[in-house]
Amino acid sequence: MNPRMRWILVAFAAVLGVSLSVSLGFWQLRRASQKEALGASIAASESKPALDTQALVQAPNPQDLLHQSVRLRGVWVPDRTVYLDNRQMHAKVGFFVFSPLRLEAGGAVLMVQRGWIPRNFEARETLPAVQTPSGPVELTGRIALPPSKLYEPGAPAGGPIRQNLDLAQFRLETSLPLEETFVVVQTGAASEGLLREWPVVNLGVEKHYGYAFQWFALAALMAGLFAWFQLRPLFVISKD
Template structure:
């Protein structure tokens, strides 16, 4: 009876060890696959950055502007300053403030593009007070890189319609201002000017994080295997050998 109980316990522990090792090993492999995907994405980003800068003609001739993400661009047009929007709760350099968004009416076409012009700090004594941002009149040249529309933050209720907003939907904003906007934005990379900072974060794949997680999962898998081998195979045999009369 005791032998059967011990044998039953051994197979239960064996099954648990196999499941634990298999699960952690699979999670480690999944992290390696994620790392490979991120490396491919980073390679694609670097290839986009290395291409020639887009001008107005090349941008307007592209049907799928989303495919241009991360590509450099030098665009000409006039600011639609009356439609400047300040996106709230957008930090830069660890400080809270606004991203300043202004549509740029592209020269040589009927369309505009939303430009993420830069960052300004907010006035914490008067949260409705907007900082001064200079917006040149006439035709301007804006240097930057193509980007998706600004990321959306969680907000309660519907999007606002004032100058200060939490989020900005490009299609809805296009209808609001009565001007066609491209389904993309330009992240302006000119040196700090017009009261705006442009210390944008560098796009990285975060591949090191996945390799770190993979190492942790594989280490845990090896730990489970080592504990099973020691406590269920090696230690019982050592005890049995020591208990035998010499």
């Protein structure tokens, strides 16, 4: 290959590499901007006044109320409590405890993520002691998406201890008029044997800015190396 053709190929590779790196850097900046907007939307929802039971039931699209605070009154359905296994709090493994709450207004049923409790690893099938009041209860919480699913080999479990909770399937299983599109994460101090120190949602905006810096730095490095090893000799020769 003659020197001219080799120079052209090197220049093409450099331009392609710089263009791709810059494009990826701007893509990371767009992702950061999107997550900042999402964070602002979550903060705005959380700052709104808490919805009462009637307002939540009458909402045309409850999913539009995600992350908003609620104050509910109803009665637990204790025999349908579910213990989601392998959930962590403070780096300890235990259960997220979910119980259906039958609302006073209209009789609708919401799944409430009541809190976290450690499990007994010596007697793995023993249910932890969770106190569930039998009469009407009032609770505060926030509207959230259904619980994320963990890897589960084989067929999904159907007892009180489960790896995952599919709300649509649970509605068929229990015949409860259960809301399928969201749950309520109960907030407040520890009670009934449950902790409620939920982590703050981390959208990872800083991560995207870090990736963007790395891509732009790589583009600058490739441009600098090309200029030093390919363009600089041309200027030196032209001066001579």
